[in-house]
Every structure is written in C-alpha cells, then in structure tokens.
Amino acid sequence: MKCTALILAFALLRTAAAPTTPAEPPAIAPGVAATQAVRFATVDVHIDPKDHPLAAYQIEITGDSPHVKLAGVEGGEHAAFREPPYYDPAALNRNRIILAALNTGSDLPNKPFRVARLHVQISGGANPQWEVKLVVASTSDGSAVPGATASMSSASAATKEQCHESTGLARVRPLGSRFVRRARAVSCGMRGDGVFGDEGGHCRRHTTSRRYPKWSDVG
Amino acid sequence: MADSAPVPAEELWVIENPQNKAPMQAARADAAELPGQGQLVARVAEQLVPVPLKHTDVKASITGYIATVDVSQQYHNPYSEKIEAIYVFPLPSNAAVNEFVMTIGDRKIRGIIREREEARQIYENAKRQGFVASLLTQERPNVFTQHVANIEPGKRIDVNVKYFHTLEYADGAYEFSFPMVVGPRFNPPGTTDGVGAAGRGDRGASGQKTEVQFLKENERSGHDIDLVVDIDAGVNVDEVKSVNHRVKMTRPQEGRAHVALADDDKIPNKDFVLRYKVAGKTVKSALMAQRDSKSDGGYFTLMLFPPESLENLPRKPLEIVFTLDVSGSMNGRPIEQSKAAVRYALKNMRPDDTFNVIRFAQNAQQMAPRAVPANEQTIPAALQYIEQTQAGGGTMMIEGIRQSLQVTPDADRLRFVAFLTDGYIGNEPEILREIHNLRGPSRIFSFGVGQAPNRYLLDHMARMGQGCAAYLSLNDEADDVMAKYFARISHPALTDLSIDWGGMQVRDVYPAKLPDLFVGRPIVVTGRYRGNPDNAIVHVRGKVGGEVREMPLAVNVSDAANAHAGIAPVWARMKIADLGDRATYENNPELAGMIKQTALHYGLMSAFTAFVAVDSSQRTAGEHGTTVMTPVPVPDGVRYDTTVPQ
Numbered sequence: 001m002k003c004t005a006l007i008l009a010f011a012l013l014r015t016a017a018a019p020t021t022p023a024e025p026p027a028i029a030p031g032v033a034a035t036q037a038v039r040f041a042t043v044d045v046h047i048d049p050k051d052h053p054l055a056a057y058q059i060e061i062t063g064d065s066p067h068v069k070l071a072g073v074e075g076g077e078h079a080a081f082r083e084p085p086y087y088d089p090a091a092l093n094r095n096r097i098i099l100a101a102l103n104t105g106s107d108l109p110n111k112p113f114r115v116a117r118l119h120v121q122i123s124g125g126a127n128p129q130w131e132v133k134l135v136v137a138s139t140s141d142g143s144a145v146p147g148a149t150a151s152m153s154s155a156s157a158a159t160k161e162q163c164h165e166s167t168g169l170a171r172v173r174p175l176g177s178r179f180v181r182r183a184r185a186v187s188c189g190m191r192g193d194g195v196f197g198d199e200g201g202h203c204r205r206h207t208t209s210r211r212y213p214k215w216s217d218v219g
Numbered sequence: 220m221a222d223s224a225p226v227p228a229e230e231l232w233v234i235e236n237p238q239n240k241a242p243m244q245a246a247r248a249d250a251a252e253l254p255g256q257g258q259l260v261a262r263v264a265e266q267l268v269p270v271p272l273k274h275t276d277v278k279a280s281i282t283g284y285i286a287t288v289d290v291s292q293q294y295h296n297p298y299s300e301k302i303e304a305i306y307v308f309p310l311p312s313n314a315a316v317n318e319f320v321m322t323i324g325d326r327k328i329r330g331i332i333r334e335r336e337e338a339r340q341i342y343e344n345a346k347r348q349g350f351v352a353s354l355l356t357q358e359r360p361n362v363f364t365q366h367v368a369n370i371e372p373g374k375r376i377d378v379n380v381k382y383f384h385t386l387e388y389a390d391g392a393y394e395f396s397f398p399m400v401v402g403p404r405f406n407p408p409g410t411t412d413g414v415g416a417a418g419r420g421d422r423g424a425s426g427q428k429t430e431v432q433f434l435k436e437n438e439r440s441g442h443d444i445d446l447v448v449d450i451d452a453g454v455n456v457d458e459v460k461s462v463n464h465r466v467k468m469t470r471p472q473e474g475r476a477h478v479a480l481a482d483d484d485k486i487p488n489k490d491f492v493l494r495y496k497v498a499g500k501t502v503k504s505a506l507m508a509q510r511d512s513k514s515d516g517g518y519f520t521l522m523l524f525p526p527e528s529l530e531n532l533p534r535k536p537l538e539i540v541f542t543l544d545v546s547g548s549m550n551g552r553p554i555e556q557s558k559a560a561v562r563y564a565l566k567n568m569r570p571d572d573t574f575n576v577i578r579f580a581q582n583a584q585q586m587a588p589r590a591v592p593a594n595e596q597t598i599p600a601a602l603q604y605i606e607q608t609q610a611g612g613g614t615m616m617i618e619g620i621r622q623s624l625q626v627t628p629d630a631d632r633l634r635f636v637a638f639l640t641d642g643y644i645g646n647e648p649e650i651l652r653e654i655h656n657l658r659g660p661s662r663i664f665s666f667g668v669g670q671a672p673n674r675y676l677l678d679h680m681a682r683m684g685q686g687c688a689a690y691l692s693l694n695d696e697a698d699d700v701m702a703k704y705f706a707r708i709s710h711p712a713l714t715d716l717s718i719d720w721g722g723m724q725v726r727d728v729y730p731a732k733l734p735d736l737f738v739g740r741p742i743v744v745t746g747r748y749r750g751n752p753d754n755a756i757v758h759v760r761g762k763v764g765g766e767v768r769e770m771p772l773a774v775n776v777s778d779a780a781n782a783h784a785g786i787a788p789v790w791a792r793m794k795i796a797d798l799g800d801r802a803t804y805e806n807n808p809e810l811a812g813m814i815k816q817t818a819l820h821y822g823l824m825s826a827f828t829a830f831v832a833v834d835s836s837q838r839t840a841g842e843h844g845t846t847v848m849t850p851v852p853v854p855d856g857v858r859y860d861t862t863v864p865q
Contacts, residue, residue, distance in 0.1 A: 038344045040835035071341050071352075071833035072321070072328040084320060084329035089822030092331070119328060119835040121341050 040071070043118040043130070044153050045099070047137060052145045053108035054080075057115060058136035059150055061097040067126035070097060072119035078109040085116050100136075108140065268419075268434065270297060270441040271304035271370070272849045275487060277397055277446040283453070283507055284386045284522055284743075285785050286395055288314070291379045296370040301844030303346065304367045307414075307431045307851075309398035311384050312361035312675035315785070315792035317822045318381035319830035321353045321367075330355070330832035332822045334815065338829035342366060349838040353378050355830040358429040359647060360799065361675035362401055362414055363824070369839045383785030384792075385520060389689065390703045390739040392458070392494045395448060399487035400671050401431050402854050403548060403862035405614035406645040413645025416863050419850040424864060427645060432850040433863045440850055443485040448493055450476040455498035462492035462692050463670055463855075488852040489670035492692065508748075508776040509786035516724070516749035518786040519776060523744055523759060525713055525736040526770050532763060534709050536571040538590045538632040539564070540661075542623045543605075544640030544668075546580040546614035547861035552693050553669045554610040557639040559697035560666065564637070565601055567705055568593035573632060576601055579619030580612035590629065611861060614644050617653055624657035635708055638680060639666045639691070642673030643862070648803045650676065654683045655804040662686040664704060669693060671854035679800065682730075687740050693856045703739065710738045713761035713768060722755035723748050723774065729793040736761065745790045753777045791821035799826070 047057055070092065075082040085101035092098075099116055122128065130152055137148035276291040294304045310316065319330030330353065333341065338354060345352035346368035353376070354366040367376055387394040403416035406427055415425025419432045434440055446464075450456055456476050459468060465481035478493060510517040541561045545554060561576070568574060573590035574597075577583055586604045591597045623636045642665075644650065654663065663684025665677040668691045681688040687707065691700045716733040718725075728746035736742060752774070759770040775781075795814050802810040811827060818825035853859050 040345060040348065040350055040833060042836050069333075069337070069341060070331050071345070071831055071835065072331060074326060074328045074834075074836075082325075082327075084327050087329065087331070089332050090820045093819045117836070119833050121344060121833070121835075 038121050038123045040119065040121055041154070043120060044114045045116045045118065045132065046112055046151045046153065047115045047134065048112035048149045048151075049110050049137060049145050050147045050149075051110050052139055052148070053110050054137060054145060054148070055104070055108055055140040056100075056102040056136065056138045057134065057150075058098065058100040059115070060091075060133040060135050061099070061118075061152070062131045062133075063095065063097075064129040064131075065126045066095070067123040068128040069121045069123075070118060071121050073099065074117040074119065075101075076113060076115040076117075078113045078115075080105055080108050081113075081115050098135075104140070106140075268438050268440050268850070271295070271302060271847045272306050272440070272442045273375075274442065275399075275444040277444065277491075279395065279397065279446070279448045281386065281393075281395060281448065281450045281452075282783060283505060283781065284388065284393060285507060285520070285783050285789065286384055286386060287381070287785055288384070288397070289379060289381050291377055292365060293375060293377050294367045294370060295375040296372050298845075298847075299372050301372065301839060301841060302370050303843060303846045304365075304370060304849060305846060306365045306849035307358070307401055307429060308363055308365065309361050309401050309671075310363055310380075310382065311396060311398065312359075312678060313384045313792060313796065314361075314382040315384060315788035315821075316355075316363075316380055316382040316824035316830075317788045318379070319353075319355055319832065320379040321351075321832040321834070322377040322379065323351060323834055326834070328832045328834055330830035332819060332824075332828055333831055334819070335827050335829045338831040341831045341833065342368065345369075345833040345835070346843050349840065349843065351376060351834040351839065353830075353832050355380065355824065357824050357826055357829070358414060359675055360796065360826075361398065361673070362429065364429060369843055371839050383788050385522075385743045385789060388522065388741050389687075390706075392496045395493045396674070397446060397491040398671060398674065399444060399489060399491065400851050400854050402641060402643045402669075402671050402673065402857060403431065403433055404643045404645040404673070405546065405548070407613075407615060407617070407649075410646050415645060418863055418865070419848075422848060429645075430848075432848045433859060434850045434852050436853070436859045438850075438852075439486075440852070442487060442849070442851075444487040445480060445485065446491055447477065447479040450478070450495065452476075452495075452497045457496040457498060459493065459495040462494065462694055463489045464491055466493075486852065489855040490672075490674075490692075492690070505781065506772075506774045506776070507781045507783050507786055508778075509783060510776075511787065514749075516747060517776065518745070518747055518790045519774075520743055520745040520786055520789055521757075521772075521774070522741050523736065524741040525738055526768060528768070529710050529713060529736075529738050529763065532711050534633070534711060536569070536573075536632045537708065538573045538575075538629050538634045539568070539708075540590070540623050540634070540636045541565075541574065541576045542619050542636055542638045542640075543576070543578045543608065544580075544614065544616070544619070544638075545578045545608050545610045545612075546643075547611050548614065548641050548643040548857055549668065550610040550858050550861045552856045553641055554608065556691055556693055556695075556697055557666075557668050558605050558608065560639060560691060560701045561605055561637075562602060563698045563701040564705065565593070565598050565605075567701075568598070570594060573629065574601070576604055577619060577622050578608055579615060579622070580610070581615055583615070583618035583622040585622055589626070614640075616640070616644050616650055617646075620650060620653045621657065624654070624659065624661055626661075628660045633708075634661045635686070636661050636663045636684070637666060637704070638663055639668055640672075640677070641669045641857075642667060642676040644673070644676065647673075647676050647679070651679055651683050651800070651803040654680060658684055664689070664708070666691050666700070666704075669854060670856050682734065682800065685735055687737055707737045707739055711763050712737045713763055716759065716761045718744070719758040719760065720755070721757050723752040723757065723776075724750050727790075727794065729790070729797045731797050743793075745786070745793045747790065748776065751777065788821055788823060791817055791823055795823065795825050 073084050075084045080103040085099040088098040132150050132152050134150035137145040273295050274293040279286050279288040296302050321328045342352050342354035352368045356364050404414050406413035413427045414429045415427030417424040417430050417432050452474050459476050465484040467479045469477045506521045508519040543557050572593045575590045576586040664686040665680045665688045667677040677688045713736040725746050725748050755774050757772045798810050798814045814825050815827035818828040
C-alpha cells in the first residue's frame, strides 16, 4: 500500500513535470536583445518538511521579469534529492517553473534543506521578483506533509534566508477522490547586485485554490 | 555476432604529459595540433592526436518496441589551458531527445530547452564570462553538435542525453540501432548550410555551417565507447544478432537479454545494429499508451502490421531502376556490396519485368535510354555494366534522383527505384524536395550501404517515395537483403490506408498521410486519444489493387503491460518529423513555428530548439580558451583519401 501510494505520487509528479496539453501551444515570451548586459546567478529553493520525512515534492515558481532566464536546474543538498529535479517544459514556455522530484528510499530529509538550485541569466538591471508555491509535499506513504513550507534564497548569500515567513500548505484527500488542494505561498523579492542582492527582499502572502485531477487518473 | 575482425594488436599507445607548459596562443584555425602545448596526447605512429572527448557510455533499455537510451559523453581537458570542446555526433533520426544533464564532479545540472538562438546566446554569454556551460543543437534530425565551454585543465565534464524512439521492425525481426559516427559528406558547389567534412585541424575547410573533422587512417583519438542494451520483450527472445560489433550476451531470464559491446570492439566508427526476433504472434499490431493526467486521455503508438493475406497475392510486372551511388565514399567495400546486391536482383527478375541501371557521382549516367526487358541479352550486359563501375568523385545525388524519376511511366508495370547509397551528402532537404516533386508513379526503396549510412536521408527518401528503407551493412549477405526486398515487392501493398478508430476518440495522428503497407514491413502510427477506450475495436482499411480490405484490431489503452512513459515524446517527435518533411517541399512559413512550439512544449530537441546548461555557481579564471573540435574516425570501410578534402 505504501509503495503503491508512493508510485502514484511519483506518477503525479512526473506527469506534472511532463507537458500539459493545451489545445494550442502558447506563445513564446519575448526574448531579450543579445546586446544587453547579462549576468548569471544562482537561486536556492528550500523546503522545511517540519520534522516529517519528505519523499516527494512539487514546487511552482513564477518570476515577474522576462529578463530572467532559467539556464539550469541543480539538485539539492540532501542525498535523497541530489539528482536535479524534473521541470515542466510547457510551464517554462509560459514563464513558470514547475519542479518535481521523488525519492523512494528510507533516508529522507526531515529538516529544512535546499531541494534545488536554479541557475539563471539576468539581463540588464532587472530585479526579479519570485513567487514560490509548494504544491505538493508528501511522505513515502503518499500523505501530505502538514505545515511544510518552501522558500527561496540567494545562493551567494547562502546563509541568509530572503524570506523568513515562507509558508506553504498542501492538503491531499484520500486516494481516488477528487480534491481541492489549497496552497499558500509567499513571493520573494530578491533584488540588488550580485546574485539577487544583499538588500534583502520582501515577502507577500497569498492563497490560491485550484482544482486538480483525480489521483486515479495518474495511475 | 559480427564476423571476426582483425584486432589491432600491434598498436603502441604512449600517453605523455609534457613538462613544458607554456601559455596557449589564441585559437588558430589552421593549427594541426590544437590547442597547443602542455597536452596529454595519444601518440600513434608519431601522430599526435588531441582527445577532448574521452569516452561515450550508452545504456539502452527496450520495452516492447520502444527504446529508452541514455548517452553519456565524458569530456576532459588534457591541456594546460582552458578549452571549449565541440563534438558533432549522430543519434537516430527518430530520437525524441528530452533530457540533458551536465555533470561537474558530483554536481548535476539539468539543461533547459530553449529556442535555439536564445539557447545559443545564453551559452555564449556564459562562455564569455567564464562559466562552465554546455549547449546541444540539432543540425539534422540525426546530426547534433555538443559544445562544452570553460573546461579547466585536467578537469572532466560529463554530458548526459536521454531519448526515446521506436524500433524498426522488418522481415520478422526488431532492429535497434545506435549510430556512432557521422560519415564524411559531400555538399554540392554553392552550398554553405550543409554538413561538411574536413581533416583534423582544418577548421572551416569545408565551408559548411556544420563541420566534422576526421582523423587520418593511421590516427586514433583515444575516444572509445561502451554500450549495453537490455531487452525486456515479455515473451521469448530469439536469434539476437549484432550486425557490426562483437558483443557479449547474457540471458538473465526468459524474455530478457543483456547485450554489451565486447572489450575489443569499442572504437566508435560504425553503427551498432542489434536484431532480434520474438516468439509467436504477440507482436502483431501492438498498441502502447501513456495516460496524460492533465487531460482526459493520453498518447498512443500503434505498430500496424500488414495482413498476412497479402503474401498470397501475386504481383504485377515491374519496372525496376537500380540507382547506384558510385561516388568516392562508396569506393572499396561499399561499392562491392552494392554490386553484389544488384547482381542478385538482376538474376531474380521475371521475363515480363523491365529494368535499367543508373549510376551517379559527379554526374549521372544510365545503362540504357529507357528500361529494357529482363532477358538473356540484357541481363548479362547489365552485369557487365555493373562490374565495370568504379567509385570516385563527388556525390551529385540530385542528378541521380532526376535521371531515376524524370521518365515517362510504363502504364503496364509498377515502377520501383532501388537507390543504393551511403547517403553521405549534406543537402538532404534539396534531395527530399526533389523526390517529392518528381516522384510521380515511382516508389523509392532506399538501401543504406555500409557501416554508418545516413539513415535520416535513407529513411525519408523511402518515406517520400512511398517505399521502404533497408540497410546493407558490409557484414550483411547482400543476397539475403535483396531476397527480402524481392519478397516485399513480389506482393502488392495495402494502399490508401485509413483507420476507423471506432470507440476511440482519436486526434493528431502521425504520420498525417499514412504510408502503404508492404509485406514484412509494419508501420508505426501515433496519436492522442480521449476518454478511456478499453476494448475498442479499430478497423484498418486499405486497397489491394482496386479491392478494399479491412483488418479489425482490438485495442486496450489501460493494459498496464503496454504502458510506457516515452509515448508522449515519441508522439511529439513524430509530429515534428511530419512537419519537417512538409517543410522540405511546402513553402509555408508557419511550419517552422509549429515545429518550434511543439518542441518547446514537450521539451524536445529540434532544428529550432536547443538545450543549454550553465553552472553559474562559480566562474573559471581567465579567458574562455581555445575551441577544440573533436576529430572522429572515418566510418569503417570508408576511405579517408576519397572522402575527406585534402
């Protein structure tokens, strides 16, 4: 049962990271002139599983600037999530980053840790604003991790969390039933020079509700 | 198992790292020993060979008729200064490349799919600023270029590529192939966007946008390859045969086979081709599916086999044109293999058939002004004409195409063009466009000759020509390959195919125009479905002569045994291929955008997209260093002196 639930959860994550299926592919975001000055930076994504062993997660990150381009996704610092997570190319095409990963092992993180590192190119003097949403955080039996949170930070100031108030919530109803997953997220503004700056950022909290497909659909 | 080949036991390899490490000069296009001093080199018969690509590791697993392949390329810097490594390499032309990971030490960075130009700009920016970065671009559906920037001295960077593809099935056997080298290609005068050949260190000598540098025959790069294939057929696997390589094989259990390259056959200079049969009739018209959790449906592929009743029907009289590539790249064993195949064919024609022989290199010549009856006078004359043929010169394939297709059709005969070539040309779009425009009532059956033919060209020539492609390795018996060809054309094809999907709500089916079904050659159809159409009955209809035939097929998309995570990318890749074929002959500016959007949406390589990966966590010191092309050997059986411009 535990294994089945985990596989189902993984299937959801993989299919979430696989392309969605709109009727028509969306338009591509306008590019940035090659002549503009660019710099490269890293942004770390963290999850606090609140003392529960984290087996799977899905995170959605949105930025507000077309001048920031994702140029690579690296895995996390815990061995269970060291492999680079999958991303959804269709979402990326709409300027969203959806990351997902799963580990079926027994040595799972239960303390705050970096789950992924984003490598980005920033054009001109853009001060990108990021919003991170923890869509799914689950244990190895497929149940949601209560109170799990996600946050982002500049890797160059690795010891300094940019968003201390980050909270996220993913609630999942029993397998096989339709459910509404609620996700609270914070947006993290990281600005300034260098990576995403030492000036700190600002956070704003908001809540979204979305309707998701049945778990059974992904089996 | 491939025939036993001589082992180069007498080679002496001396690895050295000179003490004198002077700074490198800027890149010199004419430098024969790039990038300069301080190099860890392989010395073979006094030839010094740069080796920025050290090793390739290929792991393939086959489930049903879909292969999942992981390719790992290990780049390293044996020099005293930073380098950018460039490697032009082949993959199967139907490979749906959807993963790209760069590994630096124990850190892995997943590459991002981008519009091609956008990816290139990101790569160039990162390279200029000293970040380790990699870029994968597609030059042809089966030719790719890997760039790796800012490899520091002594450091190693791995690039992993993952793809899915459907297997070929022909004459009772599945065929898995992995190409290892891009052959030296000829480009007609005036061409600049082709794939050109140059000698090692002669960067830019070909004048083509994409260039492959070749090692001389007495040189080795030190680049070797490991390859393993795991087959999980679900039913008994029989007659597993490696056509070109010596292999080690184990059978862990019934229905499974593990095949690995032998230790003494690891030079990447020929296609790896693995053929195997499965027991019983379980392979017949198999459907594989992948549900899409975000829509009410999913993706499927259907391998559609011809009805067995075709084999009981006689054929009409034929007009067969044998068109032989006699250019320089065919010199030696390849042209002899072509001759052997045509000899067999000539001797097996019927008296009511007609034929002609056309050969092309720098220009095209034909044996007779028009097709002649196959009789006791013409066949010996043709055999003599074939024997006198010598290979040499350029490959003006377009001339061969025109002479083969620009004819007045014979209303009493079916017209087949058997095209025997290695396909070493760089102007594929022009050739395919000409076939589309001139084909008329002819069907083209392409034969890829040699150890590393241009399979993209040959497959698509046949596809455009409403025929089939076959491959004639130097290790194949030419008679066997031709006998299968004759078996195929000795029975009518099922034409004008259409599929009534019954209870399945199906859309976006590719290929959009279904090809004809020939004996022994199934086709793969892919599409998207809605709902949960279990136990649906699908009806395939076609015509034999003027008579309509129908085949019912039961399909079950929920059958877990037929589920596969690679179906969606395979579908998207087939859609891109379909659009790409249209783009060769259709002046529709929207096609490029449709290909690009499909590729971006599904995260796939295409002519208009590329993968880029940047490690922005740390800069390397100094300038980005010298660009080093990775030279490759000419394919086994191909002569350097007749193919690589001197």
